[in-house]
Amino acid sequence: MEKKRSYYITKHGSARTAFQLREEEIPQPRAGHIRVEVEGFGINFADIMARKGLYQDAPPTPCVVGYESVGRTMDDCTIGNERIEAGTRVLAFSRFGGYSTHVLADDRAVQPIPEEMPLGEALALAVQYCTAYHCAEERVSVFPEDHVLVQAAAGGVGTALVQLLKRKGCTIYGTAGSEEKLKYIQEQGVHVPINYRKQDFTKVVKEKLGKRGLDIIFDSLGGKSFSDGFNALGKGGRIVGFGASEQVGGGIQVLNTLKFAANFGLFSPIQLLLHSKAMIGVNMLHIADDRPEVLSRTMKAVVDLWKNGEIKPVVSAEFPADQLAEAHEFVEGRKSMGKVAVRW
Numbered sequence: 001m002e003k004k005r006s007y008y009i010t011k012h013g014s015a016r017t018a019f020q021l022r023e024e025e026i027p028q029p030r031a032g033h034i035r036v037e038v039e040g041f042g043i044n045f046a047d048i049m050a051r052k053g054l055y056q057d058a059p060p061t062p063c064v065v066g067y068e069s070v071g072r073t074m075d076d077c078t079i080g081n082e083r084i085e086a087g088t089r090v091l092a093f094s095r096f097g098g099y100s101t102h103v104l105a106d107d108r109a110v111q112p113i114p115e116e117m118p119l120g121e122a123l124a125l126a127v128q129y130c131t132a133y134h135c136a137e138e139r140v141s142v143f144p145e146d147h148v149l150v151q152a153a154a155g156g157v158g159t160a161l162v163q164l165l166k167r168k169g170c171t172i173y174g175t176a177g178s179e180e181k182l183k184y185i186q187e188q189g190v191h192v193p194i195n196y197r198k199q200d201f202t203k204v205v206k207e208k209l210g211k212r213g214l215d216i217i218f219d220s221l222g223g224k225s226f227s228d229g230f231n232a233l234g235k236g237g238r239i240v241g242f243g244a245s246e247q248v249g250g251g252i253q254v255l256n257t258l259k260f261a262a263n264f265g266l267f268s269p270i271q272l273l274l275h276s277k278a279m280i281g282v283n284m285l286h287i288a289d290d291r292p293e294v295l296s297r298t299m300k301a302v303v304d305l306w307k308n309g310e311i312k313p314v315v316s317a318e319f320p321a322d323q324l325a326e327a328h329e330f331v332e333g334r335k336s337m338g339k340v341a342v343r344w
C-alpha cells in the first residue's frame, strides 16, 4: 500500500546530516482540512534557520518543516464557497509538514491553481508572494512619489516585493550581495541597485535623497540593517521588518545571535512621534494562526495577480527531492535569486 514519505529534520546543523526520509501512513481525511497528494514543495529561508536550530517557531526535532506544497486534492471538498473535485490542482500552505508526499492543510489555506502554472512559480506564491503582498499592499500605502528600499531584493520575498512595487510607479532601491544579483534586480525593476557588500546603503540613500530620506523600507535582515534603515527614513517614513537573515552567520552562533539582538538598538515611541516614523512587524505564520482569513485573502490575491499577468515569480532552481540537502545549501550559500523548488 502507498505510504506517505517525508523528510524529517532529525539533527540540527549541516544540510548533509540533518535530514532523514521516513515512511508513514497517509493521513486520514479530517474536517476543515484538505488532503493533498504533492507534486513538489518550496524552500524558504525560515527552513534553513529551522534546520540550524535558529527558528523559535519550528517544532522540536524530529520534525518536518516546509510551508508550501503544490499537488492534487485527494477528496471532493469545498474551498470558500466553491465545490472542488478530487484531483484538482492546488497550492497549499501548511504550518510545517510541507516536505512530504501527502499533506493535510487547513481548508482556508488552499487555493486552486491553473494546470499550466509552473510548479516553482506556484510555490513562490504561497509564502514569499503572500508575505510581500501583505507587507506592501495591506500594511503600508505606496505612492508613485515614494522612494522605497527593499533589502535582499534578489531573494524570494525580495523579488516579489520589487514586482509588486513596480506596479505602484515608485522609485525602488534594492540591495543585494553580488554583481550578478544587482543585474537581476535591475531587470526586475529596481532603479537604484546597491551592492551592500561594497557600499553602505545609508550613504547611497543620503547621496541621492539628502535630508529627505526614504519613505518606506522592507527589511528582511534585522539587526544593524534595521536600525540603520530606521535612521535613513525621512519624516513620515515607515519600516516594515519581517526577517532576521543577518542572524545567520559563521563562527559561534550564540555570539552572532547576541550581536544581532544588540544591533537592533533601542527605540522609544517618542522617536516615532517626533519624526513621524512607523515600525511595522510582520510574521505571516502567526497571522495565519490567529487570522486565517488574512492568509486566504492574500493567497487568492496573488493567484489572481498571476492569472492577470501582473506578477511573474522567478524560479532560481528546481531540485529532485533526493537532493534536498543540495537545495538547502543553494539557498544558505546565497546562490538563489527568486524561488527554489523541490519536486517529488
Ligand SMILES: NC(=O)c1ccc[n+]([C@@H]2O[C@H](COP(=O)([O-])OP(=O)(O)OC[C@H]3O[C@@H](n4cnc5c(N)ncnc54)[C@H](OP(=O)(O)O)[C@@H]3O)[C@@H](O)[C@H]2O)c1
Binding pocket: 043, 044, 045, 046, 127, 128, 131, 152, 153, 154, 155, 156, 157, 158, 175, 176, 177, 178, 181, 220, 221, 242, 243, 244, 245, 246, 247, 248, 249, 282, 283, 284, 285, 331, 332, 333, 334, 335, 336, 338
Ligand atoms: N515574517 C514573515 O512572515 C516572513 C515570511 C517569509 C520570509 N521571511 C523572511 O524574509 C527573508 C527572505 O526570505 P526568503 O525565503 O525570500 O529568502 P531569500 O531572500 O530568497 O534568501 C535569503 C537571501 O538573504 C540574503 N542574506 C542576507 N544575510 C544572509 C545570511 N546571513 N545568510 C544567508 N543569506 C543572507 C542573501 O541575499 P544576498 O546574497 O543578496 O545578501 C540570500 O540570498 C528571510 O529573513 C525570511 O526569514 C519572513
